[in-house]
Structures are given as C-alpha cells and as structure tokens.
Amino acid sequence: MSPSEARQELMDRRRRLESVIEAGMAVPQIEHLLREVDSALERVEVGSYGRCETCGDPIEPERLAADPLTRFCLDHLSRDEARALEQDLQLAGRVQQGLLPPRLLVHQGWEIAYEYRPLGPVSGDYCDIVSPPAGDGALLVLFGDVSGKGVAASMLMAHLHATARTLAGLDLPLPQVLDRANRVFCESTMESHYATLVCARLSPSGRVELSNAGHCPPLLLRSGQATPLQAHGVPIGLFCIEEFRVETIDLEPGDALVLYTDGITESINENGVPYGEERLAQMLAGWLDQSSTELVAGCMAHARAFRGRTQRADDETVMVIRRLAS
Ligand SMILES: [Zn+2]
Numbered sequence: 535m536s537p538s539e540a541r542q543e544l545m546d547r548r549r550r551l552e553s554v555i556e557a558g559m560a561v562p563q564i565e566h567l568l569r570e571v572d573s574a575l576e577r578v579e580v581g582s583y584g585r586c587e588t589c590g591d592p593i594e595p596e597r598l599a600a601d602p603l604t605r606f607c608l609d610h611l612s613r614d615e616a617r618a619l620e621q622d623l624q625l626a627g628r629v630q631q632g633l634l635p636p637r638l639l640v641h642q643g644w645e646i647a648y649e650y651r652p653l654g655p656v657s658g659d660y661c662d663i664v665s666p667p668a669g670d671g672a673l674l675v676l677f678g679d680v681s682g683k684g685v686a687a688s689m690l691m692a693h694l695h696a697t698a699r700t701l702a703g704l705d706l707p708l709p710q711v712l713d714r715a716n717r718v719f720c721e722s723t724m725e726s727h728y729a730t731l732v733c734a735r736l737s738p739s740g741r742v743e744l745s746n747a748g749h750c751p752p753l754l755l756r757s758g759q760a761t762p763l764q765a766h767g768v769p770i771g772l773f774c775i776e777e778f779r780v781e782t783i784d785l786e787p788g789d790a791l792v793l794y795t796d797g798i799t800e801s802i803n804e805n806g807v808p809y810g811e812e813r814l815a816q817m818l819a820g821w822l823d824q825s826s827t828e829l830v831a832g833c834m835a836h837a838r839a840f841r842g843r844t845q846r847a848d849d850e851t852v853m854v855i856r857r858l859a860s
C-alpha cells in the first residue's frame with residue numbers, strides 16, 4: 535500500500551467513525567478508535583506508517599491490508615495481539631477438525647479408520663467420507679493433500695472439502711467428479727496452488743473404483759503383500775483441462791487399501807534418509823488380519839520410530855479402508 539493509498543483508507547475510516555458519532559449511536563471505544571486512526575495518519579505523514587515499531591522492518595502487507603492500524607510485525611506482536619492470533623489459529627483448527635468424518639466407520643462390509651495429525655493447529659491434508667443418500671449405495675472416499683502448509687493450505691483444504699461435498703451429491707461418474715473439482719479449483723485459486731486427490735467409490739459388493747490425481751500411490755494389502763497402485767493423473771488445479779482415468783479393483787474379505795500423505799513417506803531420519811513408500815509397503819506386508827484402526831496406528835508408529843529424534847516437518851494422515859469378512 536502506497537502512502538497515498540494508506541492515507542485514503544485511513545481518511546475513509548475516519549469519516550465512517552465520525553458519521554457513527556454524529557448519528558448518536560452508542561458504540562463503545564469509538565473515541566479510542568478515532569485516536570488510533572489519527573495516530574496512523576500521523577505515521578503516514580512522518581513516513582513511518584507500515585513499519586514495525588519495534589524493529590522498523592516493513593509489516594507483512596497482507597496483515598496491514600487486513601488491519602490498517604497494525605503497528606508491529608509478526609515477530610513483535612504485543613502480548614494481546616499474539617494471544618488473539620493464537621486463539622484465531624486454535625479456532626481455525628477446531629473448525630477444520632469439524633470438517634473431518636468419523637474416526638471409524640463401518641458400513642456395508644467396509645471398515646474405514648484414519649488418523650489426521652496436523653503439524654500445527656491446522657493442516658493442508660484432506661480426507662472425507664461421503665455416505666450415500668439412500669443408505670444402500672456406494673461410499674465415496676476423498677483423500678488428498680493441498681500444496682503448502684499452515685493457514686493458507688487449510689483454507690484451500692476447506693475449499694476442496696466444500697467442492698467435493700457438493701459434487702458428491704450429484705452422483706456423477708468418478709472422472710467427472712475429478713474433472714469438475716479440477717475446473718472449480720483451477721478457476722478460483724492462484725497458480726501455485728494445487729491439490730493431489732484420490733477419489734474412491736466403495737460399492738457394497740466389495741468393488742472399488744479408484745481415480746488418483748497425482749497423490750502418493752495407495753497400497754493394496756492382499757495375502758500378506760502390499761502393492762502400490764500408481765497414480766494415473768496429475769494434481770488438480772494445475773491445468774484446466776485434464777483427463778482422469780478410473781481403475782476398478784474387487785476387494786476380498788481381509789483385503790485393505792492404505793492411503794497416506796507425503797508427510798509420512800517424506801519423513802526424514804537423523805541421517806537425512808527419507809522414510810519412503812517402499813519402507814511403508816515392506817512394513818505393511820507382514821501385517822495380516824489387523825483391524826483398520828490397528829493398521830493406521832501401526833503406520834503412524836512405524837514412521838515416528840523411523841524419524842527418531844528428528845522434528846516432524848509436515849502434516850501426516852493415514853487412512854485404511856478394509857473389506858470385512860461377510
Ligand atoms: Zn518487528
């Protein structure tokens with residue numbers, strides 16, 4: 535914001551405050567707000583507007599745009615401001631947790647469990663399960679990862695969640711779900727923002743239709759083997775026109791699909807070695823007849839043990855979709 539734009543914005547605020555006072559409305563703290571605006575106008579005149587009062591560095595432009603009266607950079611927030619920001623983040627985290635499906639779902643011979651571990655208060659990982667409106671149709675599972683981390687990623691995640699929920703209600707073939715989600719995402723986000731996404735439709739018969747837009751390959755657990763199912767598409771939000779293919783697999787009782795985000799496979803140990811998809815597959819290959827909850831906990835624990843004392847660096851999510859014995 536240039537000094538003249540800042541002056542304009544602040545004068546606008548001043549006029550609005552004055553009109554409230556003139557109208558005789560009882561607004562608490564209005565005099566205080568007026569003084570704050572005047573003090574900001576003074577800072578514009580002396581050329582210190584938009585600079586942190588502690589370190590003198592420029593205040594983050596997006597924060598200044600959201601609150602033109604801000605006086606400190608993120609590193610030098612007052613205790614009250616820091617507390618307010620912390621509370622905002624905690625609240626955003628709770629809102630995001632509220633978007634998640636039940637931790638364990640048993641439906642039509644399917645057992646689905648997952649663990650969702652954000653790195654901070656919010657996450658860019660995405661998982662959802664949409665139950666059929668009629669009760670006897672197919673379950674729709676959505677699992678993915680939005681580019682970036684933190685608050686911006688969590689907002690994109692919420693956007694993807696809303697888009698996918700809307701599309702899920704239309705009962706479209708899977709490639710069309712991905713195609714439409716891709717268009718919505720393409721048209722409404724910035725270039726560097728994209729999401730990897732696995733869409734799976736689980737039929738009561740045990741049939742799984744799977745489409746993967748650039749996400750880590752799901753692992754198929756069958757007879758003590760863990761086989762990666764390679765992605766067929768690029769992430770959504772990169773190109774406005776993409777073609778998504780569908781793979782069909784019939785799951786037998788005891789078979790399972792393991793979905794995970796790259797926070798698991800890109801975990802680094804103390805020697806700088808990444809955990810990797812193969813290590814996860816090898817670990818899972820030995821596991822027979824475990825419940826989906828046990829498998830999820832096993833994956834999380836194995837990656838954590840591998841990492842050792844190295845700090846976690848990304849959001850982590852694991853989901854297991856298991857076919858129960860009928
Ligand atoms: Zn500062």
